[in-house]
Amino acid sequence: xxxxxxxxxxxxxxxxxxxxxxxxxxxxxxxxxxxxxxxxxxxxxxxxxxxxxxxxxxxxxxxxxxxxxxxxxxxxxxxxxxxxxxxxxxxxxxxxxxxxxxxxxxxxxxxxxxxxxxxxxxxxxxxxxxxxxxxxxxxxxxxxxxxxxxxxxxxxxxxxxxxxxxxxxxxxxxxxxxxxxxxxxxxxxxxxxxxxxxxxxxxxxxxxxxxxxxxxxxxxxxxxxxxxxxxxxxxxxxxxxxxxxxxxxxxxxxxxxxxxxxxxxxxxxxxxxxxxxxxxxxxxxxxxxxxxxxxxxxxxxxxxxxxxxxxxxxxxxxxxxxxxxxxxxxxxxxxxxxxxxxxxxxxxxxxxxxxxxxxxxxxxxxxxxxxxxxxxxxxxxxxxxxxxxxxxxxxxxxxxxxxxxxxxxxxxxxxxxxxxxxxxxxxxxxxxxxxxxxxxxxxxxxxxxxxxxxxxxxxxxxxxxxxxxxxxxxxxxxxxxxxxxxxxxxxxxxxxxxxxxxxxxxxxxxxxxxxxxxxxxxxxxxxxxxxxxxxxxxxxxxxxxxxxxxxxxxxxxxxxxxxxxxxxxxxxxxxxxxxxxxxxxxxxxxxxxxxxxxxxxxxxxxxxxx
Amino acid sequence: xxxxxxxxxxxxxxxxxxxxxxxxxxxxxxxxxxxxxxxxxxxxxxxxxxxxxxxxxxxxxxxxxxxxxxxxxxxxxxxxxxxxxxxxxxxxxxxxxxxxxxxxxxxxxxxxxxxxxxxxxxxxxxxxxxxxxxxxxxxxxxxxxxxxxxxxxxxxxxxxxxxxxxxxxxxxxxxxxxxxxxxxxxxxxxxxxxxxxxxxxxxxxxxxxxxxxxxxxxxxxxxxxxxxxxxxxxxxxxxxxxxxxxxxxxxxxxxxxxxxxxxxxxxxxxxxxxxxxxxxxxxxxxxxxxxxxxxxxxxxxxxxxxxxxxxxxxxxxxxxxxxxxxxxxxxxxxxxxxxxxxxxxxxxxxxxxxxxxxxxxxxxxxxx
Numbered sequence: 001x002x003x004x005x006x007x008x009x010x011x012x013x014x015x016x017x018x019x020x021x022x023x024x025x026x027x028x029x030x031x032x033x034x035x036x037x038x039x040x041x042x043x044x045x046x047x048x049x050x051x052x053x054x055x056x057x058x059x060x061x062x063x064x065x066x067x068x069x070x071x072x073x074x075x076x077x078x079x080x081x082x083x084x085x086x087x088x089x090x091x092x093x094x095x096x097x098x099x100x101x102x103x104x105x106x107x108x109x110x111x112x113x114x115x116x117x118x119x120x121x122x123x124x125x126x127x128x129x130x131x132x133x134x135x136x137x138x139x140x141x142x143x144x145x146x147x148x149x150x151x152x153x154x155x156x157x158x159x160x161x162x163x164x165x166x167x168x169x170x171x172x173x174x175x176x177x178x179x180x181x182x183x184x185x186x187x188x189x190x191x192x193x194x195x196x197x198x199x200x201x202x203x204x205x206x207x208x209x210x211x212x213x214x215x216x217x218x219x220x221x222x223x224x225x226x227x228x229x230x231x232x233x234x235x236x237x238x239x240x241x242x243x244x245x246x247x248x249x250x251x252x253x254x255x256x257x258x259x260x261x262x263x264x265x266x267x268x269x270x271x272x273x274x275x276x277x278x279x280x281x282x283x284x285x286x287x288x289x290x291x292x293x294x295x296x297x298x299x300x301x302x303x304x305x306x307x308x309x310x311x312x313x314x315x316x317x318x319x320x321x322x323x324x325x326x327x328x329x330x331x332x333x334x335x336x337x338x339x340x341x342x343x344x345x346x347x348x349x350x351x352x353x354x355x356x357x358x359x360x361x362x363x364x365x366x367x368x369x370x371x372x373x374x375x376x377x378x379x380x381x382x383x384x385x386x387x388x389x390x391x392x393x394x395x396x397x398x399x400x401x402x403x404x405x406x407x408x409x410x411x412x413x414x415x416x417x418x419x420x421x422x423x424x425x426x427x428x429x430x431x432x433x434x435x436x437x438x439x440x441x442x443x444x445x446x447x448x449x450x451x452x453x454x455x456x457x458x459x460x461x462x463x464x465x466x467x468x469x470x471x472x473x474x475x476x477x478x479x480x481x482x483x484x485x486x487x488x489x490x491x492x493x494x495x496x497x498x499x500x501x502x503x504x505x506x507x508x509x510x511x512x513x514x515x516x517x518x519x520x521x522x523x524x525x526x527x528x529x530x531x532x533x534x535x536x537x538x539x540x541x542x543x544x545x546x547x548x549x550x551x552x553x554x555x556x557x558x559x560x561x562x563x564x565x566x567x568x569x570x571x572x573x574x575x576x577x578x579x580x581x582x583x584x585x586x587x588x589x590x591x592x593x594x595x596x597x598x599x600x601x602x603x604x605x606x607x608x609x610x
Numbered sequence: 611x612x613x614x615x616x617x618x619x620x621x622x623x624x625x626x627x628x629x630x631x632x633x634x635x636x637x638x639x640x641x642x643x644x645x646x647x648x649x650x651x652x653x654x655x656x657x658x659x660x661x662x663x664x665x666x667x668x669x670x671x672x673x674x675x676x677x678x679x680x681x682x683x684x685x686x687x688x689x690x691x692x693x694x695x696x697x698x699x700x701x702x703x704x705x706x707x708x709x710x711x712x713x714x715x716x717x718x719x720x721x722x723x724x725x726x727x728x729x730x731x732x733x734x735x736x737x738x739x740x741x742x743x744x745x746x747x748x749x750x751x752x753x754x755x756x757x758x759x760x761x762x763x764x765x766x767x768x769x770x771x772x773x774x775x776x777x778x779x780x781x782x783x784x785x786x787x788x789x790x791x792x793x794x795x796x797x798x799x800x801x802x803x804x805x806x807x808x809x810x811x812x813x814x815x816x817x818x819x820x821x822x823x824x825x826x827x828x829x830x831x832x833x834x835x836x837x838x839x840x841x842x843x844x845x846x847x848x849x850x851x852x853x854x855x856x857x858x859x860x861x862x863x864x865x866x867x868x869x870x871x872x873x874x875x876x877x878x879x880x881x882x883x884x885x886x887x888x889x890x891x892x893x894x895x896x897x898x899x900x901x902x903x904x905x906x907x908x909x910x911x912x913x914x915x916x917x918x919x920x921x922x923x924x925x926x927x928x929x930x931x932x933x934x935x936x937x938x939x940x941x942x943x944x945x946x947x948x949x950x951x952x953x954x955x956x957x958x959x960x961x962x963x964x965x966x967x968x969x970x971x972x973x974x975x976x977x978x
Contacts, residue, residue: 003785003787003918004905004914007785007922018929019888021938022887022932025845026848026850027850030846030849030850032846033847036843037859037860040840040860107652107654
């Protein structure tokens, strides 16, 4: 009881001390602090740096910053807000929607700060407002830069896009300790190149110190530290080739990848269907977004790097290199193909695509005519361990190293993988299907292109890259292609066997795809593939209505040209289109014609496609 | 039974002490008024605060229904669980703003140190009230250990504000139990001995910086001293009568940092002046006084100690917060109780008042 009284007394004493101090601050020192409060008018206002531009390999602008004029109002600085809104609505033909959004935003924005009324004003509206500005105190036009992608859907899966910084971005920026640099930045790279090279593209924020009056209005600028613009990027992309590839894939589900075999630069990378990235820049409507999300054609996925398909027969040249190197086959040796293969002492027959067989087959013919039986036997004799080791060196089951984050490793199966994933041992039968690029083996179109690229370069390996050079206005820094350890063969002549086989595919009259490349003035080599269907992605659900169409084979084709001095290495994958030779090869033919012969020749060749 | 008694019995049936409730509601009302201005007239923030008050009020109501002997029985469990969680948070807690306070339970993240704000007074009060009073040195020493173990764990996170509150709550129970003045003097000496340990081993750089800044805020006007300078200007320029609601230039023009949370007192002082500040202190004194009255009226030693130390801890919030915002104490993260925006602290505080009401309203009939 007594202690309670003592405590309460101590409480009173403390309150007296606190109040005494406050009395000193607020009454005795009032003059002093009032003056300092009035002087307290320097504000630091951050300035967003202009984002770096993106060009293609020939200097064509792919991503630019265009001025975006926004009409803003500081409600506290207006005389009669209702009247002002009415007048502005009349002058600029504002909709009730604009007004409503303004009123909503107003509640979330601090006092004395501008509230946007209408963004993306056209030049006429800007002029109209400027002439009448004196009538509208408190209203002003803010000219900010806004990202624009002139080629729209043609480059979405390459460039990605920028969009509003969200809370997750803020967390990441804070973790990296660069939040302050984004104080005035509205958008951040969300996908593709824009995301991968965000740090290079963004630049360094500047700031200005301004003097404000006691209502928060800016009186004058004291000091300006200008922002440092982000650096410009030059890509390996050839926009003309990209547009051609896009045009050839329009209306289909599939993808095309074109690499430059010299430095593995990505000349074109198309995923179809695509969508307009400009929708995202100023905030996509939820209706548009859910349409993209729910589309059965899945436009948001980058099929070139995330589309996971069995490679089918397209990898037979690489498997041939493996067989030769292991000494399991020789260029001269022939085997008899009755139309099927049987593991010794078992019942099951693995069928060739040609029911009655190919007769006597050597390694060239096995590639030219895509003889399954030859590869069943080869895979059986090599075993999954060898296949896994050799094909991993060709990049299967690994990230290619391309400079976007949207990439799948797909799957190069091994004994360990199956034990972990399926809790089952590896059966011999599993190896047989892997021998023709089916079974557990999956790959992305980019991986297929890179595997062919490595073949064409006789084992020299260079990571495929979109970025060619960085330009900060003073230095144009060309990036060296990132080389990896080459694949060294005991007998380098084995490369020539595989390449000659691919030449036969498109040039010999019994090759599977000679018709698609008939009479080309340049020499093409390639390999077809027809993958038994496997849906896109591992977890895709089948829609009963579209099941039939989706059960059709995927058409794949890899090719390079010219044969002697390769300039292009290409893969085209068309989902559920049927055979690779008859569907994907003509697309590559048109693409090659366009590149090597020019626009007109490309079109005349296109006419003969049907 | 006359009308007045009947009315009183209705409050008692729900175990609510209405004079205390009145004081708490007044503080909450003040919070909403100041918050509306401090948040830049954000109705959304006011609504969120209102929801938090609702939750806190509910917690108070529930805890008031539980009789004190239940608290007495379960105190060790609450204390044990709280201690375990504190260890867990050090081992696997989430780091935010350079400190490790949050425990993620999958469905909810929370600060286990909040539990300790109630568990420590419960445990110390239970332990000491079971001994002959006034306690002998040995029991006081054990009581100190009970309070300091969690306080040290919290300091390690590091959360100096909460550490201080938890340690205080334990010490208050011992003081109220009547520990000898000699021991009080000894404790004071120990605390001063603890200061160097705190400085060299437990505090992090940013905390040391805050203390140094307090001694000379003008030395670093753009860095750590900025908070204190700006909040002193806000308070001082408020003058005797204040600049008027929504018209504090310091707060409205973004010069005042964290103005809706820890520094909300500066907004109040700027806009309502010394008069407003004095009125606020009257409210806090009223609540503190009522709390001490409840403590004095308690039937058992446990109830008396518990009620007393919850009340005094509440006042420590006020003292530390106002002290730091007006530049008398270093900046440690202690909110202005029931007025600052947000946080679990509002719920913990109201839960404490629920326990206070429970002590006051569950009286055995034979006593009357």
